Amino acid sequence: MTTPRLALRGLRKAFGRREVLAGVDLDVRAGESLVVIGASGTGKSVLLKCILGLLRPDSGSIRLDGEELVGLSGPRLEAARARIGMLFQGSALFDSLPVWRNVTFALTSGRSVRGREMKARAIAELARVGLAPEVADLRPAALSGGMQKRVALARAICARPDILFFDEPTTGLDPVMAGQIDRLIREQVSALGATALSITHDLESVRRVADRVAMLAGGRIVWEGPVGVLDCSGHPLVERFVRGRAGDSPVGAEAPA
Amino acid sequence: MRLAARALVTLGAFVLQGLAALGGMALFAATALGRAVRPPWYPARLLEQMALVGWFSLPVVGLTALFTGAALAQQVFVGGSRFNAESTVPAITVIAVVRELGPVLAGLMVAGRVSSAMAAEIATMRVTEQLDALVTLRTDPFRYLIAPRLVAATLVLPLLVIVANAIGVLGGYLIATTRLGFNGATYLVTTARYLEWEDVRSSLVKAAVFGFILALAGCYNGFRSTGGAAGVGRATTNAVVVAFILILLANLVITVLVFGQ
Ligand SMILES: Nc1ncnc2c1ncn2[C@@H]1O[C@H](COP(=O)(O)OP(=O)(O)O)[C@@H](O)[C@H]1O
Ligand SMILES: [Mg+2]
Numbered sequence: 001m002t003t004p005r006l007a008l009r010g011l012r013k014a015f016g017r018r019e020v021l022a023g024v025d026l027d028v029r030a031g032e033s034l035v036v037i038g039a040s041g042t043g044k045s046v047l048l049k050c051i052l053g054l055l056r057p058d059s060g061s062i063r064l065d066g067e068e069l070v071g072l073s074g075p076r077l078e079a080a081r082a083r084i085g086m087l088f089q090g091s092a093l094f095d096s097l098p099v100w101r102n103v104t105f106a107l108t109s110g111r112s113v114r115g116r117e118m119k120a121r122a123i124a125e126l127a128r129v130g131l132a133p134e135v136a137d138l139r140p141a142a143l144s145g146g147m148q149k150r151v152a153l154a155r156a157i158c159a160r161p162d163i164l165f166f167d168e169p170t171t172g173l174d175p176v177m178a179g180q181i182d183r184l185i186r187e188q189v190s191a192l193g194a195t196a197l198s199i200t201h202d203l204e205s206v207r208r209v210a211d212r213v214a215m216l217a218g219g220r221i222v223w224e225g226p227v228g229v230l231d232c233s234g235h236p237l238v239e240r241f242v243r244g245r246a247g248d249s250p251v252g253a254e255a256p257a
Numbered sequence: 258m259r260l261a262a263r264a265l266v267t268l269g270a271f272v273l274q275g276l277a278a279l280g281g282m283a284l285f286a287a288t289a290l291g292r293a294v295r296p297p298w299y300p301a302r303l304l305e306q307m308a309l310v311g312w313f314s315l316p317v318v319g320l321t322a323l324f325t326g327a328a329l330a331q332q333v334f335v336g337g338s339r340f341n342a343e344s345t346v347p348a349i350t351v352i353a354v355v356r357e358l359g360p361v362l363a364g365l366m367v368a369g370r371v372s373s374a375m376a377a378e379i380a381t382m383r384v385t386e387q388l389d390a391l392v393t394l395r396t397d398p399f400r401y402l403i404a405p406r407l408v409a410a411t412l413v414l415p416l417l418v419i420v421a422n423a424i425g426v427l428g429g430y431l432i433a434t435t436r437l438g439f440n441g442a443t444y445l446v447t448t449a450r451y452l453e454w455e456d457v458r459s460s461l462v463k464a465a466v467f468g469f470i471l472a473l474a475g476c477y478n479g480f481r482s483t484g485g486a487a488g489v490g491r492a493t494t495n496a497v498v499v500a501f502i503l504i505l506l507a508n509l510v511i512t513v514l515v516f517g518q
Contacts, residue, residue, distance in 0.1 A: 054392060081392075082395060085393075086393040089386070090385055090386055092387050092390040105394050106395065109297050110297075111297055111299060111301070155394075
């Protein structure tokens with residue numbers, strides 16, 4: 001057995017008395033695309049934020065290529081973060097900066113330096129996600145939701161991370177746009193040879209993006225398997241999700257987010 | 258008796274909350290400044306904030322100073338005439354403007370503009386996960402967002418207050434020469450004679466402190482906001498209220514303890 005790229009063990013996180021993650025165990029292997037599914041409010045975003053170090057888990061372990069991330073700080077945390085790209089649910093573009101500064105943000109850590117070079121780079125990156133060079137000079141607020149997602153994807157991959165996280169990349173997009181974003185994600189993951197961990201409650205999206213699927217419910221991973229066996233999982237919650245009712249039934253959740 | 262006890266409890270809780278908030282703000286400021294001494298630095302962000310805080314506050318601060326300086330000269334004239342001391346108008350006006358009204362009014366007006374804007378912007382960044390995005394893109398929000406705002410406001414407010422003082426004195430001069438029968442040249446000479454270096458120093462120290470306070474109130478409340486759009490609204494209101502109270506409190510402390518001798 002080789003070490004998984006990312007290994008979560010016994011991950012717990014509570015807000016007040018509400019335990020959102022109740023001992024999550026999950027492996028993501030190098031080069032695979034794993035999709036975590038689950039109803040709204042089950043803690044999928046909390047799971048990602050714990051991995052990214054934006055939230056501190058109450059207990060448990062998160063290992064990146066064997067290195068413990070929980071409690072890591074300073075240059076070693078920075079080094080780990082340099083390997084990570086993240087696409088946020090709402091794109092989270094910096095609306096005070098033009099698109100091209102957004103795209104190249106990771107390369108300059110936000111400093112306004114090397115303008116000409118960065119702009120050229122941004123235009124090349126935008127082309128990768130199917131956006132025209134003119135977009136580079138616009139402000140994020142001037143873009144449609146789908147274009148914002150593309151820019152956010154370009155920003156996430158610009159520094160060539162080898163692990164990518166996607167939080168509900170297709171939520172709020174029309175089906176055509178959602179399909180395009182999924183295809184772009186798939187393309188970029190293969191092009192970079194990256195490992196991907198995505199979150200979604202969109203079944204179509206799961207089928208397009210996933211190699212493997214894991215289901216989060218009640219604060220734990222209750223099922224995981226290859227995307228090919230999703231339709232014959234034999235697990236009641238997964239079956240319910242596949243039949244298209246998971247999004248609106250509060251499975252394992254006391255209160256929606 | 259019962260009522261008094263309850264009032265005391267409420268007051269006590271209010272004071273404790275206030276102290277906790279002050280402690281939180283102090284810690285927040287220390288974090289921002291502690292991190293800002295080491296690179297990466299963001300000079301472009303600093304200049305941008307200096308323009309936002311300073312340049313764009315000039316009209317509102319200038320008008321406030323002009324009107325208040327003029328009204329003040331008129332009031333000093335009325336008060337002074339009750340004991341035949343109308344001639345004190347230039348001296349009292351310049352001292353009151355430079356030591357008190359210039360910095361306090363500029364501080365409050367800029368707080369109204371800037372603390373609220375900073376709180377709203379940063380709280381919105383929190384809500385829309387832009388603060389999280391900064392961290393995942395390996396950029397420290399304290400260095401990138403907070404420190405430039407604190408430093409910019411602290412540097413720029415003294416400049417703004419110099420302008421406010423000059424315009425405030427000008428307001429007094431205009432009223433005095435057009436309505437109160439003062440000779441223009443004499444008014445200016447008297448103003449200059451009674452203005453001391455100590456007054457200017459007090460003015461500038463206050464301005465820098467107020468600048469720091471108003472940026473801190475904005476950043477702190479924005480940064481720790483929770484709860485969506487309603488949270489953004491709360492952060493904005495709190496920022497302005499806290500900035501006003503702290504500016505007035507700091508003004509009292511500086512006036513009495515530092516320049517009261
Ligand atoms: N910072 C927070 N403070 C308190 N509760 C939170 C916080 N973040 C998330 N939660 C709660 O955790 C639960 C899971 O949220 P989330 O991970 O966003 O769900 P989803 O699976 O839809 O992404 C929700 O009930 C939410 O209210
Ligand atoms: Mg979510």
